Amino acid sequence: MAQRYVRVQNPKGQIYYGLLQLSLKVQVLDAPPWLEGQPTDLVLEPDSYQILAPCAPSKIVAVGKNYAEHAAEMGTNVPSEPLLFLKPPTSIIASLEEIYYPPQSQRVDYEGELALVLGEVTFDCTPEEAQTKIWGYTIANDVTARDLQKRDNQWTRAKGFDSFCPLGPWIVRELSPGARIQTFLNEQAEPVQSATIDQMVFPPDFLVSYISQVMTLLPGDVVLTGTPLGVGPIHSGDRIRVEIEGIGRLENTVKTR
Numbered sequence: 001m002a003q004r005y006v007r008v009q010n011p012k013g014q015i016y017y018g019l020l021q022l023s024l025k026v027q028v029l030d031a032p033p034w035l036e037g038q039p040t041d042l043v044l045e046p047d048s049y050q051i052l053a054p055c056a057p058s059k060i061v062a063v064g065k066n067y068a069e070h071a072a073e074m075g076t077n078v079p080s081e082p083l084l085f086l087k088p089p090t091s092i093i094a095s096l097e098e099i100y101y102p103p104q105s106q107r108v109d110y111e112g113e114l115a116l117v118l119g120e121v122t123f124d125c126t127p128e129e130a131q132t133k134i135w136g137y138t139i140a141n142d143v144t145a146r147d148l149q150k151r152d153n154q155w156t157r158a159k160g161f162d163s164f165c166p167l168g169p170w171i172v173r174e175l176s177p178g179a180r181i182q183t184f185l186n187e188q189a190e191p192v193q194s195a196t197i198d199q200m201v202f203p204p205d206f207l208v209s210y211i212s213q214v215m216t217l218l219p220g221d222v223v224l225t226g227t228p229l230g231v232g233p234i235h236s237g238d239r240i241r242v243e244i245e246g247i248g249r250l251e252n253t254v255k256t257r
Contacts, residue, residue, distance in 0.1 A: 002246065004170040005033050005136065007056070008049040015052065018044065020170055033171075034119035034135040034219050053094045053167040054138055055117055057221045060087040060165060061211050062113075062142055064155075066201050066226025073229055082202050082210050085155045087142070087165050087224070095169035095250045100257035101236050102161050105145035108254075110234050111227035112183035112193050112242035115140040116204055117171050122217040130208035133217070136171040139242050139250040140224050141183075146233075166242075166252045167222065179245040181228060186239055195228035197244075 004020040017037055018026040024046035029037035032055070064083040065071040071078045093099070101108055119135025142159065143166070149158035175197070183193035202210070207223055217223075234240060236256040243249045 002172040006170045007052045055220045060222045062224035063226045067228045069229035091165035098255040100163045107147040111142040113140045116223040118221045127205040127209040130205040137175045141166040184241040193230035
C-alpha cells in the first residue's frame with residue numbers, strides 16, 4: 001500500500017501532518033511533507049485524533065469540462081483550452097464531514113474528481129517541469145449548485161459555498177495513469193460516475209503548466225482536474241462516496257443548512 005500522508009487534529013486542537021500507518025496510528029511529521037517534514041518521536045493512537053482535509057491550501061484552482069463526455073452532458077463542446085475557476089479554501093471539508101445544502105439552491109450536484117497537491121512554488125513552468133511540481137494526489141468532490149451556476153453565468157457562488165469542497169482523506173505520492181475514478185450515491189451498487197483519469201482532455205502536467213502561466217501556485221495548493229460523465233443531484237440525507245484506485249475513498253453525507 002502507498003504511504004498515506006494525513007493532516008490530523010488532537011482533542012486539544014493541535015494540528016499535525018503525519019504518516020498513517022496500517023495500525024491507524026499516525027507518525028507525526030515536524031512540517032508538511034512537501035516542505036520536507038521529517039518523522040518525529042510523537043505517535044498518535046487511533047482514538048486520539050480526527051482526520052482533517054489533508055492540506056490547507058491558499059487557493060483551490062479547478063478545471064471545468066475536462067472530460068469530453070461530461071462536456072457533452074452539459075450541452076457544450078470541449079473547451080479549446082482549460083476552463084479555470086476558483087473555489088475558496090473555506091469550502092473545504094474532510095472526509096466524513098457533512099455537505100450543507102444551501103437554502104439559495106434547488107439543485108445541488110456531486111462531481112467526483114482527482115485533486116493534485118502542489119509541492120513547490122510554481123510559476124510559468126512547462127508541462128515537463130510541472131510533473132516535478134505535483135507533490136501528490138488526493139480525492140475531491142466539486143459540489144455545485146447547478147441552478148445558481150446557470151443563473152449567474154459565472155461560477156463563484158455556485159461552487160463556493162462552505163462545505164462544497166470535500167477533500168481527502170489523505171495524499172499519496174504516486175498514481176497510475178489508468179487509475180479509475182468512481183462516484184457512488186447511497187446504497188447503489190453501480191457507480192453513477194466511472195472513468196479513468198487518462199481520459200482527461202488536458203492531463204495533470206498540462207493543467208499545472210497552464211495555470212502557472214496565469215497565477216503562482218504555492219506549496220499545498222490544490223488543483224481539481226475536472227469531473228467525468230454522470231453528474232447528478234444530491235438531497236439532504238444522501239451519502240456520496242468518491243473512490244480512486246490507488247488512493248482510497250472520500251465519503252460525505254448531505255444535510256440541510
